[in-house]
Amino acid sequence: MRRSLVRPYARTRGRTTPCRKLELETLISTSERGRHGRAASVAQRRICDLCAETRSVAEVAAHLGLPLAVVKVLVGDLADAGMVQIHEPGLVLGDRTSREFMERVLNGLRAL
Template identity: 40%
Template structure:
């Protein structure tokens, strides 16, 4: 019979914290990021102190443009968690987008207003 002391409680290579703890309980990023969106570290320092997970994410993006999917794979985190971490870093100006974040939101009032102005000018 094995005791609890003989069995590992955490798998090797598993994240240090549960995704819920890494994201502070948030379930949605502040920005729309597609899997193929490219991000890279900005040349400026972040404006706020970083958590270890944010710091690791930023270090991964310093090597050059990386896609959201690539960052998630290299960090070994779920894509949803990675998108939240990347959004946080984008909000603090520690990262920059190097490609469009996807198609425009068709319900964006600014976009709809520009379409309306364009139609009126026809």
């Protein structure tokens, strides 16, 4: 993976606090508008492309090689623009989907 010379917080115009409360395990998916709309930055376009399949904030950060705080700000901006949807995970013990979700979060954490 090629590293960018752009400092991470330059991508957020120096903002370090997201406009929305996003946890490490918060799930993100690209909306219809995000699939066809124009993102404000390359990083935001990459988030929209990645989240065509629902992913956690941790996974997005790992895939992009960006700090979690930066990804949270970018995702918050995308949500405000209607380009991504934010889903709070609902876990049911013993549920197959909860196991898959936990495996994805664990893989995302390992990738960090």
